[in-house]
Amino acid sequence: MEKAHIHTFGCQMNEHDSQRMAIVLKREGYAFTDNPKEADLILINTCSVRENPENKVYSLLGRLSRIKRRNPDLIIGVAGCVAQQEGENILKRVKEVDLVFGTDNIFNLPSALIEVKNGNRVLLTDWMPREKNIQNFIPDEELKSGTVEGCKAYIAITKGCNNHCTFCIVPKTRGTLVSRQKENILQEAHDLISKGAKEIQILGQNVNSYQAGKSDFFDLLKSLADLEGLQRLRFTSPHPNDWNNQLSDLMADHPIICNHIHLPFQAGSDRILELMRRGHTAAEYLDKIDYLKKRIFDISITTDVIVGFPGESEEEFEETLEVIKKASFTQIYAFVYSSRPGTKAEALEDTVTKEVKDERLQRLLAVQEPIQSELLDSMxxxxxxxxxxxxxxxxxxxxxxxxxxxxxxxxxxxxxxxxxxxxxxxxxxxxxxxxxxxx
Ligand code: SF4
Missing domain, CATH: 2.40.50.140 (Nucleic acid-binding proteins)
Structure with missing residues (x-):
């Protein structure tokens, strides 16, 4: 039996895509191994949201190329956001790579592997047609193939994003926003519950921009929360712009929807938020979470922050620290800004030095640490x-x-x-x- 090894970088959407790849490969007769040296097929599911994971992909490919030189039958494939964006460049840069397939091509994996086994190097980065914003991108025949890990399962409800935040590459690597029909999602949820899922997490790059006909995120979340047999429902990641008090009320009124929200705020300065094209101010963000806190006393709020966006002054950075002090986040995922090729922010002059970015990151973590510590103590x-x-x-x-x-x-x-x-x-x-x- 041939063995496959899948290495995943990045977000939960990538984790979920890797699960889908594993399902497809299992059907093709593959077993799985954690040891790349034992594998006949290695797939790397990549992330290009930040510079570091992208660099890691190329250094991993360097190590895998050495394995392939000892085992020429080994097939190496690159999937995900870097594959979508870099495409042919990967095949040119790393001659040991046999297959590059983008974010819309997971279900084409079997035919691509046949091509590779016939001696061809394969590039598959075509987009699925996106003329409509409703698309059941999990095909009907795959609706019952989802997996439950332990007692948890993921469902992708949207794909892509129309927001075009200036620092973000996602609209280029995942395409414009498409939403699945509600019935299609509910069918998958029923199947996962029947397989033992106690907790379902619904996923989307901007999950609360979901809209399929008359069904919006509120309607979908409510329908999922009413499913018999489900004990917990989570979602990630919502955008502050598409968050409203009705959604906070829905969370408060349905205990099955977990008391956790990951709501990225990215920066505390309105000027920087505008440069980022986030579409909201710091005060609007704080108002929304204040309402959530009023409705759900033990709400846990986590967030993403970018430190050192081009032009960020000391005073503007301090505005970010102010939001952190006011919001009382359970956890912050903070990153120093790195310019991503193909984004609008790439054209902005990166005026904040690496030393200043690193120093600001440390100061930010030092502000957050006692807040987080106090929250844990209070439990x-x-x-x-x-x-x-x-x-x-x-x-x-x-x-x-x-x-x-x-x-x-x-x-x-x-x-x-x-x-x-x-x-x-x-x-x-x-x-x-x-x-x-x-x-
Ligand atoms: S909302 Fe902004 S940051 Fe999030 S995926 Fe869309 S473009 Fe990227």
Whole structure:
């Protein structure tokens, strides 16, 4: 039996795409290995949102090329955003790569592999037709092939993005926004629940811009929240522009929708937000999360921030720190700005030096650290609902799970099973996680 190894960079959408690739390969008779040296086929699912992961792809390809020189039958494929954007350049730059396929071509993998086995190098970066903004990009015959990992499953509800934030390459690597029909999504959700999914996370680059005919994000989320057998519903990532108080009310009124939102704010200065083309001000962002906090007292808010966008002054950076102090984020994913080829911001003069960007990043983390620490401390003594999703990798009597707010918890109870939703009293905390005992 041939073996495949899939290496995934980047976001949850990429994780989900890799799951889909695995389903397609399994049907083609492949088994899977974690060891690339044992593999007959290696696929790298790439991310081009930041410079670092893209550099990592090329350094990984360098290492895999050495394996291929010892095993010429090995097939190396590159998928995802870098594949979509770089296309033929990858084939030119790394002669050991046999196959490059873009974000719209996952289901063409079997025919592409036949081509490769016939001795051809294959480039597949064509877009699916996008003349309509509704597109069931998971084909009907694949609706029942989704996988549940532990007790969790993903469903992609949209693909691409129409926002064109000036720093972001996604509209180029994932295309313009398309939304799946609601019925098509619900069919997939029913199948995943019947396979044991207790938690479903719906995915989209800008998930709350979903619109398929009369069905918008509110309507879809409500319909999913009403599904029998589902215990938790999550979504990522929403855009502040498309967030409104009705959605906050929906979350508050449906406990099945987890009390967590990852709402990127990117910068605290309105001038920088405008340069980024985010379409909202810092005050508007704060108003929206204030309402959420009023409606859901234990809401957990996480965010993305870019430090050192071209032209960001010291005062503007300090406005970002002010938002962080006011918002009380559970966690921040902060990155120093790096110019991405093909984005609008590429044309802006990158005036902030690397030293200043690095120093600002450290200051930002230093502001966030005590906020996060206090939030974790405040959990000690509370009893919270935890969905058990895995066994602890080292401690035999401990199971792992997450709170609705998405905080990781280790639970000292070996009688628990994956998929159990249990009440846990928090007894201690580690740097980024909690420890508790079940009730
Ligand atoms: S909303 Fe902006 S940052 Fe998010 S995917 Fe779309 S263009 Fe990129």
């Amino acid at each position: 000690i003594g509370k009893t919270v609902e935890v969905l058990i999703d895995s066994a602890h990798p080292r401690e035999r009597r401990v199971m792992n799970g997450r709170t609705g707010g998405n905080l990781p918890v280790s639970v000292e109870d070996f009688t628990l099973n994956i998929g159990d939703l249990c009440n846990v009293t928090i007894t201690d905390r580690k740097k980024h996680s909690l420890v508790g005992v079940s009730q």
